[in-house]
Amino acid sequence: MASKGKVAVIGSGLVGQNWAMIFASVGYSVQLYDVSEDKISGALGKIKETLKTYSDKGILRGNLDWEKQSQLITGTLDLGECLKDAFYVQECVFEDIALKQKVFSDIDSLVSESTIMASSTSRIPPSVIFEKCKNRSNGLIVHPINPPYFIPLVEIIKSPWTSEEVTLKARTLMDEVGQKPVVANKEVLGFIVNRIQFAIFAECYRLIEDKVISPEDVETVMSEGLGMRYAFLGPWETAHLNAAGVEDYFKKFGPGVVDVLKTFGPNPTSLDGQAAQDIIEAINRKVPLGQLEERRKWRDNMLIALSQVKRQS
C-alpha cells in the first residue's frame, strides 16, 4: 500500500516494536531489521497482536485501521535492504557502546548522505556513538521513554557535529508522529530526563539516609502528591499556578527556595549504603520480585488511562 516514506528500525525488541507502531500510526512504512528470523517473526507477530488489542480497546493511535498499520510494518535480515530508501533510521539495539558503534559504522556505510541516523540510547553520549561516522552530522540521539506508545516524551541529544537541519527534521518528525520532542543543544552526561531523575534520587536518598523520612513515605510524596501535578504540568508552570504567575513566585518565594537549597547535603557518592538497603527492603516488600511483571502491566494500564485523560483535554 502507499506510504508517506520509509523508516528503518534497527533491533526488533520492545523499543523497536514501539517505534515501528508509532511510525506506522501516521502512515510511514517501517522495515524492522534484526539478526534472526525468529526475532523478526516474533516481533511482527507481537506487533500485529498489540495493534489489534489497542484497536479493540479504543487506544490505537492514528487514523488508519489496525490492519493497515500492521501491513505498513515488515521485517528483514538484510541491513542493506532495511536501509534502502529509508529517510530516517531509528536504532534500538542493546545498551552496549561497542555494539552501537559497530551498528552505526555499518549503517553509515550503507545510507545516503541525507539519511538521518538516530539512536534510542538512554545514556551513551552521541559523540561516542557517532564520532567515527562519515555522516556524523546526520547522527543524534532520539531517546524514548518506556512505554513510548503511551509516554510521548522523546529527548533529542545533539552531538558536537549534529547539524541544525537534521536536529530540526528529527524534531519535526517526532511532532508529526505524535511524540513530544525536547532538544538538548549540548551533550550533557545523563541527558535531560535522567539528570532530573537523579536530582530527585539525590535529595530522596539524603532524606532517607538522615532518617528524616522512610523510603515508603518518600514514594508516597511523589505518587500521591507532587507527581500528580507533574503528570500535567512542568516545574515552572506548577509554580506559575501556585502564585500570581512564576514572576510573582520567584519574587515571593525565590529567597526561601535558595535558603532551603543551602541546607542540602552533598550528593551521594555511592548508592550502596544503609539507605540503599532500607530502600531495597521497603520496595521489595511493596512489590516482591516475583510480581514485577504484573506490576509493570499495572503501570502500563495506568499510563494508558492517563494518556487517554490527557488526549481528551
Added chain:
Amino acid sequence: MASKGKVAVIGSGLVGQNWAMIFASVGYSVQLYDVSEDKISGALGKIKETLKTYSDKGILRGNLDWEKQSQLITGTLDLGECLKDAFYVQECVFEDIALKQKVFSDIDSLVSESTIMASSTSRIPPSVIFEKCKNRSNGLIVHPINPPYFIPLVEIIKSPWTSEEVTLKARTLMDEVGQKPVVANKEVLGFIVNRIQFAIFAECYRLIEDKVISPEDVETVMSEGLGMRYAFLGPWETAHLNAAGVEDYFKKFGPGVVDVLKTFGPNPTSLDGQAAQDIIEAINRKVPLGQLEERRKWRDNMLIALSQVKRQS
C-alpha cells in the same frame, strides 16, 4: 445529626473549606471559625455548592450523601465555641509567622490537654509555631497539597516536642479520612514536598542557565515524560520496574547515577538571573497572567480525572 466526633477548622478560605469537606466526608462534624460573618457564610455557601457539584459529577468522597455531609459543617465567630469538644484542630490562616503564633497561643489557652493542634502551613517550622504553647507536645504540621480534595498527600512534620502518640493519631486520622499521610521525624527546612520540588528546580534552573535546554522543553520533560510515571510511582519503584528490581538497578546503574551527579553545578544562590527571565517569558507566553484562573480550573479538572483513574485501579 449524629457524628463521629468534632473537628475544629480555623480559617475558612479555600484550604479550610477543603479540610472541612474532607473531614465531613467520613462523618466528622466540623466547625469552621473565622473573623467575620461574611467569610463564614461565604465559605458555608461555597462548600454546599461544591459538595452538590461533586455529587452531580460523581466525584463526591465518602458514603454519606452531599446534603448530610453539608449538614455536618457549621460555622462560628467564637473561637471558644469552635474548639469546644473538638478532639482535633486544623489551622489554615494566612502564611504569616506572627499570625500563626497568635492563633495557636489563643487555641492553646482554650483546648483540653488531649486536643491535637495541627497547622496547614507549607513552610513555617513547627518549632517556631508551637514553641510557646503549654500543650506543644500536641502540636504538629499537617500540610495538605492543593487541591487537597483530589491530591491526597499530606505531610506531617514533627516539632522537637511533638509526642509519638500525637503523631500516630494524626497519621491515623489522615488515613481514616482518605488522605495519604507521610511523616517527617525531624524538622527540616522546606519540609519534604518542597525539598524534592526545589531539588528539581535547582537542576532545571542550571540546565536553562547553561543553555542546554529551553524553559519550554524543561516543562515537556516533566509533563509528557517523567511526571506521567510519578503520577503513580515513587522514585524508587520507578527504578524497581525499570530494572530487575531496585537492588539490580542500584548495582547496574548506581555508579552511573553517581557519575552524573558529579557533573551537577552548585545550587543556584538566587532565582533572579537571566535564566529566571527566560523562564518567566516562556511561561507567561504559554499561560498569560489573564488566563491563570482558567488554567487552574483546567489543572483541577485534570487532577480530578487522574484521581478517578487512581481510585479505580
